[in-house]
Amino acid sequence: MxxxxxxxxxxxxxxxxxxxxxxxxxxxxxxxxxxxxxxxxxxxxxxxxxxxxxxNATARLLRAGHTRLIGVAAREHVETPWVYAELAYFVQLVTATTRAALVHGYGVVLLPTTGPGDCWLDMPLDGVFVVDPVEGDPMVGDFLAAGVPVVSDRRALKEVASGTKEAGRWVDFDYGSAARQVLDHLEDAGAERVAVVAAATTACFHQQSVDAYLDWCAERGREPRIAYLQGPGIQNVLDAVEGLIDDADALFTLVEGSPALLLDTIRKFGRSVPDDLLLVCTTEDPTALYTDPPVSTLSYLPDETAQAAVALLVDSIEGRAGDHGRLFSADFQIRASSVAPGRGPARRTAASPLTPG
CATH class of the missing domain: 1.10.260.40 (lambda repressor-like DNA-binding domains)
Structure with a gap:
């Protein structure tokens, strides 16, 4: 032996x-x-x-009343099962969350993307980071009601605050302002028929971004051109694009997709970027910088968001006062795909500094 x-x-x-x-x-x-x-x-x-x-380290931690485990759940699509590795944003967010948690001495448990929160209340989690919760998300309410610290967005916490002892802490963006920044840029580049691809979800990011687009169109007397996905996945994105590009001179995708595949799809239908179709993608795919042409991107800063979320969650778990929220500005990188020919070089709009809410 x-x-x-x-x-x-x-x-x-x-x-x-x-x-x-x-x-x-x-x-x-x-x-x-x-x-x-x-x-x-x-x-x-x-x-x-x-x-x-x-x-037995686990038994010892349980006796001490904590396990040093943080749960992470992405809730953008709660009707259709999917995995984090399908989307570049969530791959980077999970990686950054795991790295930040390790710095604080915590491990990370990935929770399912579908279902309510109560089925996971028996897991020995010290806290939970709920990303892109849907409207009235039960997972946020269930964990808070059980006394488990939660970090999520402001709307989700406000919806459940009246029924819980702990209000939770938040990381958030002004999604409407970020969408308008892109739309104004496309208008400045000469676009008059801007089409948008969004997800059919009540997650705050999509709701606020779509509302901003509809308001922007109404202010200009323009007809909205919008296609909704019924679930995640690059094929759904490409199918939505195919239904929009014939009657658009600019395309703004709010869903994660491959910039290279989007360009290939656009070319397949006889359109040229940026000559007769401007393109901006909401994506964390690093290949956007290396496509032909390089693709303009709107980033929601997964690394910075994860670091802030973990710091807020650890403060809550360990009983420190600290900040109750962090508000970020998205990072809009303007590249050749959204600059009309003859209008000069692309500009860069950087993210604003992290500010306490």
């Missing part, structure tokens, strides 16, 4: 038998508690080491 085989089976009771003492004495000796003679404590520790005993 090798050492790893022995260690895997050594229990507290095994140490007690080998040392000739009770389990309580072993527990006190190994945890530095109780009133034990120094010789007894040293004897038990020596026996435990010789047997290869290792304490």
């Amino acid at each position: 090798n050492q790893s085989d022995r260690s895997a089976r050594v229990r507290l009771v095994d140490v007690a038998r080998a040392a000739g003492v009770s389990k309580t004495t072993v527990s006190d000796a190994l945890n530095g508690t109780g009133r034990l003679p120094a010789a007894t404590r040293e004897h038990v520790q020596r026996v435990a080491r010789s047997l290869g005993y290792r304490p």
Whole structure:
């Protein structure tokens, strides 16, 4: 029997038998508690080491009232199951959340993208980061009602605040202003028929962005041109684009998609970017910079958002006052795909600094 085989089976009771003492004495000796003679404590520790005993970290943390685990749930689509790796934004957000959590000494558990929150209340989570919650999202309310600290967006927390003891903390964007910034840019570049691809969801990002687009069109007396996805996935995005580009001179995608595949689809229908169709994508896909032409992008800063969310959540878990929210501005990178020929080089609009809410 090798050492790893022995260690895997050594229990507290095994140490007690080998040392000739009770389990309580072993527990006190190994945890530095109780009133034990120094010789007894040293004897038990020596026996435990010789047997290869290792304490159960999970059990110890549960007894202490915490597990140092943070849950992450993306709720943009709650009707259709999907995985985080399908969309570049969520890949980067989860990666950044995991990295930030490790800095604070926490691990991350990915929760499902569908279903209510109550089915996960039995999981030993210290806190939860709920991303893109839908309107009246039960997951936010269920966790807060159970006394589990939550970080989400302001609307979700406001909707459930009256029924919970803890109001939660938030990270958020002014989605409407970000959408208008893109729309104004496209108008300045000469576009008169701007089409939008959005998701059929009540997540705050999509609702506020679409509302801003509809208001923008109404102010100019223009007919909205909008296609809604019924679920995530690049094929759904491409199908929506195909139904819009014949009667548009600019395209603004609010859904995550591949810039290269979008350009290929547009060319397949005989359109040229930016000669007769301007293009801006809401995406974190790094290839946008290297396509031909480079694609203008609207970014919602997954790295910065994750770092702020984890810091707020850890403060809440550990009982520190701190800030209750962080408001960001989106990062709009203007590249050749949305600059009309002859209008000069692309400009860059950088994100504004992080500001407390």
